[in-house]
Amino acid sequence: MQNKTVLRLFASLAIGIAAVSAQAQQVFRITAIPDESPTELARKAAPLAKYLEGKLGVKVEFTPVTDYAAAVEALVNKQVDLAWFGGFTFVQANQRSGGKVVPLVQREEDEKFRSVFIATDPAIKGLADLKGRDFTFGSQSSTSGHLMPRSFLLAAKVDPDKDLKRVAYSGAHDATVAAVASGKVDAGALNISVWEKLVADKKVDTSKVRVFYTTPAYYDYNWSVHADMPAAQREKLARAFLELSPETPEGRQILALQRATRFVPTRVENYKGIEAAARNAGLLK
Template identity: 40%
Template sequence: MVIKHLRKWLVSGLLSFSAVTAVQAQTFVFTAIPDEDETKLVERFRGVADYLSEQLDVDVRYIPVKSYAAAVSAFRNNQVQLAWFGGLSGVQARRLVPGSEAIAQGVEDEAFVTYFIANTSTEIEPADSLADLEDNLRGKTFTFGSKGSTSGRLMPEFHLRDTFGEAPESVFSRVGFSGNHTRTLRLVEAGTYEVGALNFQVWEKELADGNIDTDAVQIIWKTPAYPDYQWTIRGDVNERFGEGFKDKVTKALLELGDPALLESFPRSGFIPASNDDYEPIRKTAENIGILD
């Protein structure tokens, strides 16, 4: 009888040990929309992975993706459990994964803006409203960023449609999608496209780093503010990584204070976010037909 109980205890203990080991051995994986050059993103998010691994006491890995759609797909398929999304891609991802939540955003993401920029050869002067630029913009070539970008496509397209009463393809002689904000800047700077729209943070960071030829390109209009980037986490992480894990991730992100890491985003810090914060983005996307 004693041997039987001992055997049962040993088996039970081994199973428990195996379960704990399996949980500890799991890797928490995250990704981010490829809104800038890949080398910059890899450097930034490897730093975030190291920070989260230390704070969460689990193995944390960042995996790069090639497109906004790929980031959403990876989240939907549980290849990643956390993602740094833009406003639109976050809305798309949370629609596909019930129970997922926006948990943190940059301080600057509460009131984000898009810059419309133009090659100086167009001689378009900056204006206070898009309507003031209507005659100067019509017939020009124009590039958005990624098709899934909030600041590089959704919001600029919304304002163009609202102002012109037409689709961008009817306003401009040629419309393109550069793929990311840095590329939009370079294409307009080079004159490949005459006008473009990009994330204001990318412009400001590149300007501060001395990477913009201001004789070749300038800002001609700034959109009204809207909510944008956020960290979104899957709703099933507690089941996979243990009770309270989502709260630990949230706390770690909100307490991220490394100046170099924050500067790489660039953000001054992170603050709490919720799904409700992005209702304006969802409604805008539905309004122009990007979301069904």
Template identity: 45%
Template sequence: MKKLIILLLTITMIFSLAACSNDKNDSSSTNDNPVFKIGAIPDQNVSKLNRRFDELAKYIGEKSGLNVEYVPTVDYSALVTAFERGEIDLAWFGGLTGVQARNLVSDSEAIAQRPRDEKFHSVFIVQKDLDINNLEDIKGLTFTFGSESSTSGHLMPRYFLTEAGVNLEEDLDGKPNYSGSHDKTWKLVESGAFQTGALNEAVWEAAVKNDKVDLNKVKVFYTTPDYYDYNWTINDVNNKFGDGTKEKIKTALLSFGEDNKEIMELFGDTKFIETKNDNYKAIESVAKDLGIIK
């Protein structure tokens, strides 16, 4: 009997210690400093994206006192979905994906952009030996967009082609291709895989500046009128991280260029400036007219 009592007491102590341990673990997972997660559309070279967003995350963490982490994403739609689920707190969207995300999350807000995003452009490129001078001339040729969810690599180029009377389903040599990113678009045209394509002006300019493009093989033949594009959109972070968090993040973004000129160059500009949701209403209107969003 004495041995049985000792055994029962030992088992009770083991279960009690396990319960305490579980309580402690649960407490640490909920009370530790939560991670503020940044995401970005994967619109170009992964190593370049990782460098600029890792540095930005570090800077925002230092300025805000938050535990900030950059989380890469596989494609444009995955970032929108992660933002909708609250898995991403701050996202670098294109104009279209920003509209899609804010339509899904009612309290989200576009808070910052680059100066160039007020007057952004797409460029249409073509193989150098082809005599192409305007959008109508691409009829009968092969053509590639970037990502289907890209503003500058698909939405606005499609819009301007439609305005020029080009029927993308009937007038091209085959269906239009989707490369997935801007840098892949110019590489496909340069290589001869496609005769023409459209991409983000900033990516093109950076590739030319860094001597990555063979200008003996590919050239720009058309630059679009301007439109609003990239933006930082923030989720409903005050409820998650405390009052004033949104303003802390906004303040950090607006000061980033002053302290990180080298990294800011990777964003293709010198600083971030304020923006607002209404600036992207034209993008939303175009996307609805083209049936890309409802």
């Protein structure tokens, strides 16, 4: 009888430990490249995390990272389950993981994304006018704040490393606008959706800071996962994004914060153009 009691005790203890362990594992972690201020990223993530909790049935936590490289490493090493990448960051993560990082969904807008070049000096009317000027990109790993603007500068016969007086890296799109507005640099390039949001929120004086060049379209941002994620969970996650609709208050709020009309499926092949641009610019080996 005593042995049975001991066995029951051990069984209960084992079940308890398993339950605690399962509970500890039931946290779905998401992160995002820090292309905007930490407060803005947290504001955008909060309602999305709450929505995903309801769809996935697990606790969802947003895990901020210090830089773009940290976002790549977090997903490659499975420290997070879902990451918001720019096109170039995705290419880096896919390469770094040996093809184990895969894009899940993207905003409809990301099928035809653009960058804008901004300045305050009215004498700057085109890319050629940047020669001999101080210029800032965003983060070095940014698609819309560095890679694609650099690619279009090179196509216009403007080599940033040779033809510009000084090249800086602001670290984020909103920081690029601040640098140009304050006169720290003559011009800069950034993500068009951040620019439009800053203009809409009246956080930039468009009588002083203006867009003088808008790039052709290219594929950009996506939500990526690790290929080791179980297929059922991946399908459930994709469905959650695809079901977001402006017809519901919750969907409308999330889509507005994500600056999206809707989410659509995406695939690795969509980012081959960005990979080629990165190699041509010497940013990917």
